[in-house]
Amino acid sequence: xxxxKSMPLVPAGLLVLQGFLFHAACAQQLAETDSxxxxxxxxxxxxxxxxxxxxxxxxxxxxxxxxxxxxEGSWGAELGEAWxxxxxxxxALGEHEAAxxxxxxxxxxxxxxxxxxxIRQLPVLEQLRAxxxxxxx
Numbered sequence: 001x002x003x004x005k006s007m008p009l010v011p012a013g014l015l016v017l018q019g020f021l022f023h024a025a026c027a028q029q030l031a032e033t034d035s036x037x038x039x040x041x042x043x044x045x046x047x048x049x050x051x052x053x054x055x056x057x058x059x060x061x062x063x064x065x066x067x068x069x070x071x072e073g074s075w076g077a078e079l080g081e082a083w084x085x086x087x088x089x090x091x092a093l094g095e096h097e098a099a100x101x102x103x104x105x106x107x108x109x110x111x112x113x114x115x116x117x118x119i120r121q122l123p124v125l126e127q128l129r130a131x132x133x134x135x136x137x
Contacts, residue, residue: 054092061086080110084124091127096134103128 065082072078087102106124114120 051093054089057089058086058093061089075109075112077113080106080113080120080124082106083109084127087124087127087131091131091134096131100128100131100135100137103131 061082065079065086068076068079068082083102083106087099087106090096090099090102103124107121107128110118110120110124
């Protein structure tokens with residue numbers, strides 16, 4: 001599921017989690033086979049498919065952000081979720097510095113739109129912390 005103008009935004013973390021759960025289910029089934037080569041090939045194919053999907057998702061989030069900024073300005077109400085989605089997708093791709101930047105923009109957007117004490121900031125703060133840890137900051 002990708003963001004579009006006609007459907008509500010879905011947190012990208014949910015999409016990434018769905019992919020990992022699918023991969024785990026496949027790995028469990030393959031672990032029961034006697035062919036380590038088949039297991040490795042299937043895991044490689046699954047990882048490649050997940051990366052390709054994450055690249056598509058990244059591009060979709062970037063288009064969504066551009067559309068929202070054009071319609072609502074730089075700090076529209078829906079931008080926080082879109083920046084969070086982009087950041088989560090970038091983390092899945094291993095682009096941790098870019099993810100941290102996206103999470104920072106999500107946090108700023110949420111603070112402007114909903115106030116400094118809004119609970120919607122918590123998942124963004126957790127993702128931002130994890131992205132900084134992965135970059136060594």
